[in-house]
Amino acid sequence: MKALLYKDFLVLWKQMKFVIFMVAIFCIAPSTTGFSLNTFFVAYAGMMVPATLFAYDERAKWDSLAAMMPFTTQDMVLSRYVFSWLATAYAVLCYFIGQLFFESGFPDEALITLGLTLTLLLVVQAIYFPILFRLGSEKGRMLLLLVIIGIMVLAFLGAAVLDKLAVAPSPSVTLPGLVIGAALSLASVKVSVKQYEQRIW
Amino acid sequence: MNAIQCRGLTKAYKDFTLDNITFDLPAGTILGLVGENGAGKSTTLKLLMDAIPRDGGQVTILGTDNQSPDFHRTKEDIGVVLDEACFPEVITPKELGKLMGYAYQNWDQAQYEAYLDRFRLPRDKKFKEFSKGMKMKLAISVALSHKAKLLLLDEATSGLDPMVRDEILDVFNEFTREEDNTVILSSHIVSDLEKICDYIAFLHQGRLVLFEEKDRLLEEYAIVKGTAEQLDALDPAAVAGKKVNAYGAQALVRRSLIPATFTTEHTNLEDIILFLAQDSSTSL
Known part of the structure; x- marks a missing residue:
C-alpha cells in the first residue's frame, strides 16, 4: 500500500499543487475577511482530491498495470480511502490553524459546522467511492451531483427533525453523526472491494 | 516443469468470447502469442494474471493457482509490460524506481539503474x-x-x-539465458516472434487455433503451388489451408502427408499463420 500512497502523493504534488495551495489558503483564511469558505474546502479536499486521482489513474490506464502487480484488490481500494482521509486531515489541520491564529479559537458554532461537514463528507465518500470503483471516474462523476443532492436533502431533513425535537446545538450533537459516518466509511471499503472486483474491464 | 498450465480458460463479453484456452508452457521457453487485433491476446494475458474475472477454467503460474490467496506473492516473480506502459504521466524514471521499490520486495535498484543506462533513459524527464x-x-x-x-x-x-525492436528482443533473449526464465510475448508482428520464440500460440477470434513448437511448425508445414485441380487432388488431411486466385493456387500442407512427387517450398511463420487464419475463418 505504501507504493500506492506514494504514487498518489506524486501525482497530487505534481499535478495538483495549485489545489493543495488553494485548500490551505481557503481553510486558513479568517471569516472576518467576509469570504470564508473554510469548511467547504475541507469537504472539497476530501472529495475532489480522490475523485481527481481516479481520473488521472484512468487516463494513464494505471489500473490495468496495478492489477498485474503484487497488490491485492484490498490494497488498491484501501489506499484510495486512506489518501482521501489524509487529504481531509490536511484540510482540517489548515482549518484548525486558521481558527487558532486568525479566529477566536474553537467556538461551538465552528466545531458544529466542522463536525457536520465531516459527517456529510464521510457519508458522501461512503456512497460515492463504490460507484467510482465500479464505473470509473468518467461515468461516476455524473452520479456525484445526484449523490450530493440526495445527501443534502437528508441533512436538511435531519436538521429539521433535530429542530422539532428541540435539541440544543452543541458540539456533542455531531458526535453520533461522525461515528455513523466513520462506520459507513469502513463498511464502504468492503463494498468498494466487491465493486472493484466486479468491474467490467 | 511448466511455468504455466492453462486449462479451459474462458471469458465471455457481450460481443466476444475467449473460448476454452488450454496449453502448457514449459519453464525456460519463449512463447509467441500471435493473433489479429481483437483475437483475445490481451484478454488471455489479463486472465493469466487474474487481473479480470473469468467465466471458466483454471490457471497455474509458477506452481501457484492464480486464484489462490498466495498468488499476489507469485506476482512478485512476474514482470509485466503492457502495450501502453501505463505509468502516471508526471512520474520520472527516478521516482518510478522508488515507487517500484515499495511495490516489489525483490526490487533491484542497481539492476534498474543499469537498464536506464543501457537504454539511455533520462532519469528526471517526465513519463509523458x-x-x-x-x-x-x-x-x-x-x-x-x-x-x-x-x-x-x-x-x-x-x-x-x-532498430529498437531488435534491441528489445535481444534483452528478452538474454533474460531466457537463465535456465528457468520464461517469456510470453504477444504480438502481431510475426517476424519478431519467429526470431526469438520457442513456441507459437495462434489465437483467432477468441479460439486457440494452434499451440506448437516453432521449429516443429516450420518442419511440418510447407507450401505447394500448382493449379486448383492439382491441389484438389491432395489428401484433404494434408491441406491446412489453401489460396486460389487468377494466377494459380497454393496450399499450406503437412509435408509428411503428401506424395513425394509434389515439390514443396519452405515456408515461414507468417505464411503458416495467414493460411491457418484463413482456413479457420472459413470453417467457423
Whole structure:
C-alpha cells in the first residue's frame, strides 16, 4: 500500500499543487475577511482530491498495470480511502490553524459546522467511492451531483427533525453523526472491494 | 516443469468470447502469442494474471493457482509490460524506481539503474515526455528489475522502429539465458516472434487455433503451388489451408502427408499463420 500512497502523493504534488495551495489558503483564511469558505474546502479536499486521482489513474490506464502487480484488490481500494482521509486531515489541520491564529479559537458554532461537514463528507465518500470503483471516474462523476443532492436533502431533513425535537446545538450533537459516518466509511471499503472486483474491464 | 498450465480458460463479453484456452508452457521457453487485433491476446494475458474475472477454467503460474490467496506473492516473480506502459504521466524514471521499490520486495535498484543506462533513459524527464520507444524501454527496465522468473509482454514491440525492436528482443533473449526464465510475448508482428520464440500460440477470434513448437511448425508445414485441380487432388488431411486466385493456387500442407512427387517450398511463420487464419475463418 505504501507504493500506492506514494504514487498518489506524486501525482497530487505534481499535478495538483495549485489545489493543495488553494485548500490551505481557503481553510486558513479568517471569516472576518467576509469570504470564508473554510469548511467547504475541507469537504472539497476530501472529495475532489480522490475523485481527481481516479481520473488521472484512468487516463494513464494505471489500473490495468496495478492489477498485474503484487497488490491485492484490498490494497488498491484501501489506499484510495486512506489518501482521501489524509487529504481531509490536511484540510482540517489548515482549518484548525486558521481558527487558532486568525479566529477566536474553537467556538461551538465552528466545531458544529466542522463536525457536520465531516459527517456529510464521510457519508458522501461512503456512497460515492463504490460507484467510482465500479464505473470509473468518467461515468461516476455524473452520479456525484445526484449523490450530493440526495445527501443534502437528508441533512436538511435531519436538521429539521433535530429542530422539532428541540435539541440544543452543541458540539456533542455531531458526535453520533461522525461515528455513523466513520462506520459507513469502513463498511464502504468492503463494498468498494466487491465493486472493484466486479468491474467490467 | 511448466511455468504455466492453462486449462479451459474462458471469458465471455457481450460481443466476444475467449473460448476454452488450454496449453502448457514449459519453464525456460519463449512463447509467441500471435493473433489479429481483437483475437483475445490481451484478454488471455489479463486472465493469466487474474487481473479480470473469468467465466471458466483454471490457471497455474509458477506452481501457484492464480486464484489462490498466495498468488499476489507469485506476482512478485512476474514482470509485466503492457502495450501502453501505463505509468502516471508526471512520474520520472527516478521516482518510478522508488515507487517500484515499495511495490516489489525483490526490487533491484542497481539492476534498474543499469537498464536506464543501457537504454539511455533520462532519469528526471517526465513519463509523458517520452517517445513510444522510450516508454516501452522504461516499462521493460521495470519488468526486468525485480528478479522476475516470468515475463508477460503485451505488444511490447508494437509501434516501435526495427532498430529498437531488435534491441528489445535481444534483452528478452538474454533474460531466457537463465535456465528457468520464461517469456510470453504477444504480438502481431510475426517476424519478431519467429526470431526469438520457442513456441507459437495462434489465437483467432477468441479460439486457440494452434499451440506448437516453432521449429516443429516450420518442419511440418510447407507450401505447394500448382493449379486448383492439382491441389484438389491432395489428401484433404494434408491441406491446412489453401489460396486460389487468377494466377494459380497454393496450399499450406503437412509435408509428411503428401506424395513425394509434389515439390514443396519452405515456408515461414507468417505464411503458416495467414493460411491457418484463413482456413479457420472459413470453417467457423
